[in-house]
Amino acid sequence: xxxxxxxxxxxxxxxxxxxxxxxxxxxxxxxxxxxxxxxxxxxxxxxxxxxxxxxxxxxxxxxxxxxxxxxxxxxxxxxxxxxxxxxxxxxxxxxxxxxxxxxxxxxxxxxxxxxxxxxxxxxxxxxxxxxxxxxxxxxxxxxxxxxxxxxxxxxxxxxxxxxxxxxxxxxxxxxxxxxxxxxxxxxxxxxxxxxxxxxxxxxxxxxxxxxxxxxxxxxxxxxxxxxxxxxxxxxxxxxxxxxxxxxxxxxxxxxxxxxxxxxxxxxxxxxxxxxxxxxxxxxxxxxxxxxxxxxxxxxxxxxxxxxxxxxxxxxxxxxxxxxxxxxxxxxxxxxxxxxxxxxxxxxxxxxxxxxxxxxxxxxxxxxxxxxxxxxxxxxxxxxxxxxxxxxxxxxxxxxxxxxxxxxxxxxxxxxxxxxxxxxxxx
Amino acid sequence: xxxxxxxxxxxxxxxxxxxxxxxxxxxxxxxxxxxxxxxxxxxxxxxxxxxxxxxxxxxxxxxxxxxxxxxxxxxxxxxxxxxxxxxxxxxxxxxxxxxxxxxxxxxxxxxxxxxxxxxxxxxxxxxxxxxxxxxxxxxxxxxxxxxxxxxxxxxxxxxxxxxxxxxxxxxxxxxxxxxxxxxxxxxxxxxxxxxxxxxxxxxxxxxxxxxxxxxxxxxxxxxxxxxxxxxxxxxxxxxxxxxxxxxxxxxxxxxxxxxxxxxxxxxxxxxxxxxxxxxxxxxxxxxxxxxxxxxxxxxxxxxxxxxxxxxxxxxxxxxxxxxxxxxxxxxxxxxxxxxxxxxxxxxxxxxxxxxxxxxxxxxxxxxxxxxxxxxxxxxxxxxxxxxxxxxxxxxxxxxxxxxxxxxxxxxxxxxxxxxxxxxxxxxxxxxxxxxxxxxxxxxxxxxxxxxxxxxxxxx
Numbered sequence: 001x002x003x004x005x006x007x008x009x010x011x012x013x014x015x016x017x018x019x020x021x022x023x024x025x026x027x028x029x030x031x032x033x034x035x036x037x038x039x040x041x042x043x044x045x046x047x048x049x050x051x052x053x054x055x056x057x058x059x060x061x062x063x064x065x066x067x068x069x070x071x072x073x074x075x076x077x078x079x080x081x082x083x084x085x086x087x088x089x090x091x092x093x094x095x096x097x098x099x100x101x102x103x104x105x106x107x108x109x110x111x112x113x114x115x116x117x118x119x120x121x122x123x124x125x126x127x128x129x130x131x132x133x134x135x136x137x138x139x140x141x142x143x144x145x146x147x148x149x150x151x152x153x154x155x156x157x158x159x160x161x162x163x164x165x166x167x168x169x170x171x172x173x174x175x176x177x178x179x180x181x182x183x184x185x186x187x188x189x190x191x192x193x194x195x196x197x198x199x200x201x202x203x204x205x206x207x208x209x210x211x212x213x214x215x216x217x218x219x220x221x222x223x224x225x226x227x228x229x230x231x232x233x234x235x236x237x238x239x240x241x242x243x244x245x246x247x248x249x250x251x252x253x254x255x256x257x258x259x260x261x262x263x264x265x266x267x268x269x270x271x272x273x274x275x276x277x278x279x280x281x282x283x284x285x286x287x288x289x290x291x292x293x294x295x296x297x298x299x300x301x302x303x304x305x306x307x308x309x310x311x312x313x314x315x316x317x318x319x320x321x322x323x324x325x326x327x328x329x330x331x332x333x334x335x336x337x338x339x340x341x342x343x344x345x346x347x348x349x350x351x352x353x354x355x356x357x358x359x360x361x362x363x364x365x366x367x368x369x370x371x372x373x374x375x376x377x378x379x380x381x382x383x384x385x386x387x388x389x390x391x392x393x394x395x396x397x398x399x400x401x402x403x404x405x406x407x408x409x410x411x412x413x414x415x416x417x418x419x420x421x422x423x424x425x426x
Numbered sequence: 427x428x429x430x431x432x433x434x435x436x437x438x439x440x441x442x443x444x445x446x447x448x449x450x451x452x453x454x455x456x457x458x459x460x461x462x463x464x465x466x467x468x469x470x471x472x473x474x475x476x477x478x479x480x481x482x483x484x485x486x487x488x489x490x491x492x493x494x495x496x497x498x499x500x501x502x503x504x505x506x507x508x509x510x511x512x513x514x515x516x517x518x519x520x521x522x523x524x525x526x527x528x529x530x531x532x533x534x535x536x537x538x539x540x541x542x543x544x545x546x547x548x549x550x551x552x553x554x555x556x557x558x559x560x561x562x563x564x565x566x567x568x569x570x571x572x573x574x575x576x577x578x579x580x581x582x583x584x585x586x587x588x589x590x591x592x593x594x595x596x597x598x599x600x601x602x603x604x605x606x607x608x609x610x611x612x613x614x615x616x617x618x619x620x621x622x623x624x625x626x627x628x629x630x631x632x633x634x635x636x637x638x639x640x641x642x643x644x645x646x647x648x649x650x651x652x653x654x655x656x657x658x659x660x661x662x663x664x665x666x667x668x669x670x671x672x673x674x675x676x677x678x679x680x681x682x683x684x685x686x687x688x689x690x691x692x693x694x695x696x697x698x699x700x701x702x703x704x705x706x707x708x709x710x711x712x713x714x715x716x717x718x719x720x721x722x723x724x725x726x727x728x729x730x731x732x733x734x735x736x737x738x739x740x741x742x743x744x745x746x747x748x749x750x751x752x753x754x755x756x757x758x759x760x761x762x763x764x765x766x767x768x769x770x771x772x773x774x775x776x777x778x779x780x781x782x783x784x785x786x787x788x789x790x791x792x793x794x795x796x797x798x799x800x801x802x803x804x805x806x807x808x809x810x811x812x813x814x815x816x817x818x819x820x821x822x823x824x825x826x827x828x829x830x831x832x833x834x835x836x837x838x839x840x841x842x843x844x845x846x847x848x849x850x851x852x853x854x855x856x857x858x859x860x861x862x863x864x865x866x867x868x869x870x871x872x873x874x875x876x877x878x879x880x881x882x883x884x885x
Contacts (some may be wrong), residue, residue, distance in 0.1 A: 350436030
């Protein structure tokens with residue numbers, strides 16, 4: 001640990017934040033027994049302390065993202081445990097711990113960019129296996145596999161794999177092959193093909209909410225592939241490509257089947273007990289909560305379907321207030337924005353960070369803006385805040401990828417071989 | 427250097443995604459802050475404020491804590507409405523978000539909230555007009571044709587919403603709607619539209635040169651018999667005389683005249699706001715928005731110039747319907763001398779929960795419906811009619827007026843209508859009065875108009 005004082009005060013900050021929230025639950029919350037608050041507090045503070053003890057065993061250059069992660073996850077546990085009345089949400093508590101473990105896995109797998117890049121074929125195979133699982137087990141109108149004791153959404157696991165698949169290095173982009181009059185990088189064609197198949201599968205499953213996320217991951221990878229430093233960087237090409245995408249989007253909306261159009265052009269206030277039920281309730285909940293909320297457990301949205309996942313932003317707004325919900329969003333944003341403060345040290349890691357940021361921001365936008373009727377309501381989860389094991393595990397893994405970019409093993413590898421070549425050739 | 431450049435490109439991508447998301451979030455917050463009162467209007471938890479008339483008299487008490495005389499709201503119940511959901515096309519129902527004692531910052535204010543709607547209505551005049559119906563059914567509406575302020579709008583039967591809806595099953599038809607906003611058979615008040623159309627199509631000189639004979643009836647081009655209310659006939663008349671006599675055969679012949687092509691009549695009617703059907707395809711009714719309240723305009727069916735029901739449609743029977751508000755608005759276009767209608771409004775201003783003004787009215791006009799020359803000519807025709815026929819029944823006012831008798835329920839009942847305006851810059855009032863089943867009541871349409879003007883013009 002390079003700076004134990006900084007580490008100590010960061011721990012204090014996280015504990016203070018959670019302590020303040022728990023005090024708010026105690027003083028303003030709705031609970032039948034104070035024991036429920038004590039159990040919740042013990043779980044949250046206990047998890048904080050455990051993580052603070054475990055983290056130093058991983059020798060990282062910075063723990064900033066880890067602190068943000070544990071801060072958000074325990075906030076999420078408090079939120080989810082208070083909806084409709086205070087009681088520790090054990091299931092969510094367990095999934096949050098899984099997310100922390102998953103983050104560690106993401107970090108370990110991705111900290112050496114050369115190693116993970118060399119395993120691309122396994123990543124492609126992983127995506128292929130998941131698609132076969134979807135094909136065989138979810139059915140054409142479903143995105144879930146019911147195991148009896150739990151349900152799994154396999155398409156969630158494709159997200160980090162697609163980010164890794166889309167990430168590239170400069171050297172890979174220089175490995176061009178002449179096909180007719182064009183210089184082609186085979187990897188670019190493969191990624192295009194994989195993304196196309198993934199998107200088709202999502203359409204087939206009617207998991208329309210995941211399509212923009214996969215699209216954003218690919219778009220970020222695509223731009224970084226055509227704009228790598230030595231490529232002929234053309235703003236004009238990018239603008240034309242952007243216009244083409246916009247035109248394609250408009251055409252897609254025009255030719256979309258009726259059930260898609262119904263989801264896009266719905267006036268929720270015309271049918272507040274039907275198609276507009278969740279969104280209208282969400283907006284009413286936000287309005288009732290105001291800036292400072294009704295108090296933990298005092299909301300009414302917990303009775304609405306998917307209040308803990310699809311419209312969780314509104315549920316939090318209602319009980320904790322819009323101001324607090326915005327702070328929560330800010331935490332998530334800062335976590336994905338960490339590569340702007342502490343730049344990645346290789347192009348491959350930079351690609352990964354851009355992909356994770358694309359996935360997170362698009363998913364957050366779909367959840368928050370969708371539930372607030374600014375865009376079509378697709379029913380995706382809000383990373384780390386919504387209930388859902390699959391989402392939690394993949395989100396944790398993706399944050400682990402950012403942690404890896406912040407503390408790569410690249411430097412150590414160079415040191416161990418004793419080479420003096422430029423370190424950041426990735 | 428190359429490495430830093432390449433990583434900066436990754437950072438640019440991150441910046442773009444974050445920026446777009448942050449912009450979206452800012453828009454969301456601004457939108458929530460602005461629209462929260464509307465969301466709250468759909469909530470089960472709200473606290474409504476007050477609705478006042480132009481003199482500060484209460485028309486709706488959202489708090490329900492005030493004490494009012496018995497039936498205090500009986501003349502405005504189905505116009506102002508309430509929040510119970512039984513009446514949807516009312517001022518309160520359509521503006522409940524403005525009336526909500528709520529703001530996103532303050533939340534719901536149970537005590538001392540100052541959200542209020544200040545209307546243009548004159549409650550005492552409205553009440554006097556209501557009483558002038560003497561229990562008969564009908565509706566009356568009047569507004570300032572210079573500004574658009576609706577001063578009187580009452581409809582009978584009516585309801586005092588504070589008494590609840592316990593007897594809703596026994597309520598008379600039309601109790602829960604303000605009839606001024608809905609189409610009714612206009613009777614001969616329709617002839618004003620036909621005169622305006624003829625004037626626009628032929629021009630003043632040619633129209634005044636036209637003379638048709640009335641023998642008490644007219645056999646039209648398709649052998650249909652158009653009866654006149656004067657079975658002895660009016661003899662040969664020009665347009666001025668025909669309007670004053672409200673002569674049906676004259677207007678049937680005018681519609682059939684080769685200088686009045688049906689297509690031109692249709693175009694003119696459409697310009698005036700009618701939904702014109704050709705008999706095969708239904709035309710969709712158009713609406714006027716009066717502070718959220720949907721007010722029907724007019725509709726008719728025109729198939730052939732010589733057709734019996736087309737001619738009756740232009741006379742004011744047949745398939746023709748027009749709302750009293752629309753009839754009144756056409757009068758404003760004539761009264762103003764511009765050919766443009768003054769758009770009516772009910773809300774003078776709105777205050778929020780803190781008492782700050784959030785909305786205030788402004789005068790708007792329609793597009794040009796007809797020329798100012800036509801407006802001036804029709805104005806003169808109606809003023810002459812008022813002077814010659816209503817000087818005694820509506821004394822003390824220089825009124826331009828047209829009466830109508832509408833047969834409804836297959837001729838079983840007759841409604842009396844009066845549309846017109848006061849030609850006085852100090853009292854620029856246009857009105858429409860509908861008295862249903864006029865023979866079943868001692869109330870008289872002229873007396874209702876007189877009461878209305880006495881109350882409005884004295885204020």
